[in-house]
Amino acid sequence: MTQRRSYQVGTGLFILLGFAALAYLATQTTSVANFSQGPSYALKARFDNIGQLKLRAPVKLAGVRIGSVESIALDPSSLEAQVTVAIDDRYRDIPDDSSASIFTSGLLGDQYVGIKPGGSPDMFKDGDEFVLTQSSMQLEDLIGKFLVNGSPEKSGAAAGPADAAPSTSPDPH
Amino acid sequence: MSRARGPSMAGDALAQVGACGLFLLQILAALPASLRHVRETVRQVWFAGAMSLVIIMTCGLFVGMVLGLQLYYVLSIFGGTAALGTVVSLSLYRELGPVVTALLFAGRAGTSMTAEIGLMRATDQIEAMEMMAVDPLAYVVAPRFLAGVIAMPLLACIFNALGIFGAHLVGVAWLGLDNGTFWSNMTSSVDVWKDVVNGVWKSLAFGAVVSLIAVFQGYTTAPTSEGVAYATTRTVVASSIVVLALDFVMTAFLM
Amino acid sequence: MPSGRRGGASAKVAALRAAPSGRNGTQRVAQAPPSIPAVPSGNLVEVRGLATVLGGKTIFDGLDLDIARGKVTAIMGPSGCGKTTLLRHITGQRLPDAGSIRIDGADVPRLPRQALFELREKIGFLFQNSALLTDFTVFENVAFPLRQHLDLPEELVRNIVLTKLQAVGLRGAAGLTPAELSGGMARRVALARAIVRDPMLILYDEPFVGLDPIALNQIVKLIRTLNDTLGVTSILVAHEFSAVTRVADQVFLLAGGKVAAAGTPAELARGDSPWTRQFFGGEADGPVPFQYPAGDYAADLGFPAAGRA
Ligand SMILES: Nc1ncnc2c1ncn2[C@@H]1O[C@H](COP(=O)(O)OP(=O)(O)OP(=O)(O)O)[C@@H](O)[C@H]1O
Ligand SMILES: [Mg+2]
Numbered sequence: 001m002t003q004r005r006s007y008q009v010g011t012g013l014f015i016l017l018g019f020a021a022l023a024y025l026a027t028q029t030t031s032v033a034n035f036s037q038g039p040s041y042a043l044k045a046r047f048d049n050i051g052q053l054k055l056r057a058p059v060k061l062a063g064v065r066i067g068s069v070e071s072i073a074l075d076p077s078s079l080e081a082q083v084t085v086a087i088d089d090r091y092r093d094i095p096d097d098s099s100a101s102i103f104t105s106g107l108l109g110d111q112y113v114g115i116k117p118g119g120s121p122d123m124f125k126d127g128d129e130f131v132l133t134q135s136s137m138q139l140e141d142l143i144g145k146f147l148v149n150g151s152p153e154k155s156g157a158a159a160g161p162a163d164a165a166p167s168t169s170p171d172p173h
Numbered sequence: 174m175s176r177a178r179g180p181s182m183a184g185d186a187l188a189q190v191g192a193c194g195l196f197l198l199q200i201l202a203a204l205p206a207s208l209r210h211v212r213e214t215v216r217q218v219w220f221a222g223a224m225s226l227v228i229i230m231t232c233g234l235f236v237g238m239v240l241g242l243q244l245y246y247v248l249s250i251f252g253g254t255a256a257l258g259t260v261v262s263l264s265l266y267r268e269l270g271p272v273v274t275a276l277l278f279a280g281r282a283g284t285s286m287t288a289e290i291g292l293m294r295a296t297d298q299i300e301a302m303e304m305m306a307v308d309p310l311a312y313v314v315a316p317r318f319l320a321g322v323i324a325m326p327l328l329a330c331i332f333n334a335l336g337i338f339g340a341h342l343v344g345v346a347w348l349g350l351d352n353g354t355f356w357s358n359m360t361s362s363v364d365v366w367k368d369v370v371n372g373v374w375k376s377l378a379f380g381a382v383v384s385l386i387a388v389f390q391g392y393t394t395a396p397t398s399e400g401v402a403y404a405t406t407r408t409v410v411a412s413s414i415v416v417l418a419l420d421f422v423m424t425a426f427l428m
Numbered sequence: 429m430p431s432g433r434r435g436g437a438s439a440k441v442a443a444l445r446a447a448p449s450g451r452n453g454t455q456r457v458a459q460a461p462p463s464i465p466a467v468p469s470g471n472l473v474e475v476r477g478l479a480t481v482l483g484g485k486t487i488f489d490g491l492d493l494d495i496a497r498g499k500v501t502a503i504m505g506p507s508g509c510g511k512t513t514l515l516r517h518i519t520g521q522r523l524p525d526a527g528s529i530r531i532d533g534a535d536v537p538r539l540p541r542q543a544l545f546e547l548r549e550k551i552g553f554l555f556q557n558s559a560l561l562t563d564f565t566v567f568e569n570v571a572f573p574l575r576q577h578l579d580l581p582e583e584l585v586r587n588i589v590l591t592k593l594q595a596v597g598l599r600g601a602a603g604l605t606p607a608e609l610s611g612g613m614a615r616r617v618a619l620a621r622a623i624v625r626d627p628m629l630i631l632y633d634e635p636f637v638g639l640d641p642i643a644l645n646q647i648v649k650l651i652r653t654l655n656d657t658l659g660v661t662s663i664l665v666a667h668e669f670s671a672v673t674r675v676a677d678q679v680f681l682l683a684g685g686k687v688a689a690a691g692t693p694a695e696l697a698r699g700d701s702p703w704t705r706q707f708f709g710g711e712a713d714g715p716v717p718f719q720y721p722a723g724d725y726a727a728d729l730g731f732p733a734a735g736r737a
Contacts, residue, residue, distance in 0.1 A: 018222070022330040297559035301559035
């Protein structure tokens with residue numbers, strides 16, 4: 001009867017709402033959100049050390065996400081890490097002397113590839129390679145350097161790199 | 174006195190656990206028959222799930238906002254506020270969403286299941302059904318149990334979504350975190366299977382446990398006003414303990 | 429487990445059955461000869477050697493009882509003598525400690541749950557406290573057995589339910605909820621629910637309680653009509669002897685865990701035994717104590733001297 005029907009409709013709505021929430025969580029707040037952002041083109045970059053860079057990590061230019069890491073491989077001849085990034089087709093006009101670096105968002109955040117635009121009149125094409133790259137800044141190296149250069153007896157050493165971190169791995173904003 | 178009661182109380186608790194387990198078997202045995210009463214299950218999903226929406230959504234929003242504030246403060250000590258979205262979503266998906274939803278569900282829907290079934294027993298309605306050749310396990314108990322199992326994960330997802338919204342509200346709109354950083358950090362660290370889906374498994378298990386306790390307490394209550402009151406209290410107490418204990422076990426094994 | 433139905437006492441059954449139990453002091457006038465459980469016998473329900481102890485109190489002590497097929501049988505007896513308990517035994521809601529109960533040849537206490545439910549589909553039961561489902565309207569309460577067991581078109585359900593409600597005079601109350609009914613109305617709704625599937629056996633636990641004389645008259649007529657037109661067997665627990673006289677073919681008077689007297693209402697009304705004389709004469713003193721078994725009254729009130737005197 002009508003009362004019973006309204007139950008059923010309401011319950012249906014509730015279940016829909018629940019599944020909508022699940023779908024939202026699963027697709028918009030997880031790494032799934034980084035999959036296939038539409039048409040893109042590939043660029044390559046070689047790094048001595050990629051640190052904790054992961055697949056599908058963001059690629060940013062001026063802090064704006066423009067693509068993601070598509071593959072990470074070791075070049076057997078040069079023993080460098082070869083990283084392929086997929087750049088959204090909307091961002092076609094990136095000068096071909098731009099540099100790629102691996103940054104950490106904050107001190108504890110994840111690593112991402114940051115692109116610093118150059119001044120060349122020519123733009124990157126699909127399959128091009130970055131000439132200028134800068135590897136991931138290793139926290140261990142930083143601390144090691146600091147301990148060697150700075151005062152070794154102070155417990156203030158722990159605070160040192162924390163202060164230094166923003167300058168060494170500038171989160172662009 | 175207390176020394177004499179100690180072992181007997183432990184024995185009582187053990188007996189209750191055993192009876193509860195047997196009751197679960199009875200419910201499972203009645204599940205096929207309860208498929209005939211789909212309408213009743215739908216009605217119970219309405220009562221247990223849809224009617225809990227307000228409390229779940231409100232609490233989810235506030236929990237998210239509090240998490241946003243607290244974690245922002247903690248993260249800013251390490252200069253890691255960019256990770257706010259990540260930390261909030263991980264703690265919600267893996268722990269707070271399933272657990273808090275289960276505790277709220279026990280208080281909101283579990284108690285009403287217990288009281289309802291208890292009163293049905295006290296007023297002979299259960300026996301009347303048996304006399305009409307309707308199995309109360311299939312008609313009354315199994316639909317409520319099923320409804321709990323269905324509703325809990327959905328409620329937990331809604332709770333989580335509202336929590337994320339709340340944290341975003343505090344972190345981005347109020348404390349001025351960058352919107353893009355908030356989301357991109359989250360999306361690069363949260364895994365669908367390890368975080369979101371494991372949380373759903375948890376809340377499925379909690380749904381089963383809480384509604385089992387609720388229907389068990391209602392079904393076996395002493396048919397008096399005091400008995401029903403007692404059973405309702407026991408539902409909340411037992412569900413809370415079991416949910417938190419089970420949460421530990423599941424976290425240890427799942428994650 | 430409250431729904432406890434398991435096979436239980438069986439050892440004593442044979443012994444109790446063999447013993448010529450509880451005939452002394454009873455009048456068996458219109459009684460069918462005890463028969464081997466042949467299905468087409470004159471008895472729909474046969475109770476043999478029923479023994480029950482509840483909470484330390486012996487309720488039945490080797491009770492034998494036959495309910496004739498197609499007749500209205502009334503069970504009477506002082507309050508607390510176990511009439512409701514007897515009905516529960518007959519429908520398998522409560523297991524006896526010993527004895528057998530056969531309905532149409534089926535041994536009720538030993539039936540598996542499935543078979544018991546199949547049997548119950550053919551039995552209507554009016555609870556002493558109505559036991560309406562409080563979540564449903566009057567209409568849905570009466571329709572409940574139909575909806576649960578038969579897949580009838582809504583139109584037909586409506587027709588059947590309204591017919592039964594009309595029979596108990598409550599067609600107009602179909603939309604009310606049980607909380608909006610008076611006690612007497614609830615009884616009549618419960619009655620409509622008990623008869624909605626046209627069962628072969630109907631058990632009424634005090635159908636006349638709380639009814640005004642007009643409704644009572646109608647219900648008496650209804651029970652009688654169901655019997656005469658559909659051949660339903662009815663078992664009726666009631667205290668109103670005048671109503672019982674009009675409706676019952678056979679009356680059993682229970683007392684002391686046994687059948688104290690049996691016969692047609694007219695025979696019992698003559699009051700040939702001390703049981704019937706006390707019960708139908710309403711005398712406080714006699715073989716049936718008015719008091720629930722208790723210790724010395726004066727001692728209870730704290731007068732030790734009076735207790736000794
Ligand atoms: N669950 C129980 N536990 C213990 N004793 C019970 C229980 N149920 C009933 N009794 C006892 O059994 C006896 C018979 O109860 P029953 O309800 O059959 O009486 P009755 O003949 O129907 O009385 P009334 O005419 O008042 O309805 C009572 O003395 C009651 O105290
Ligand atoms: Mg009674």
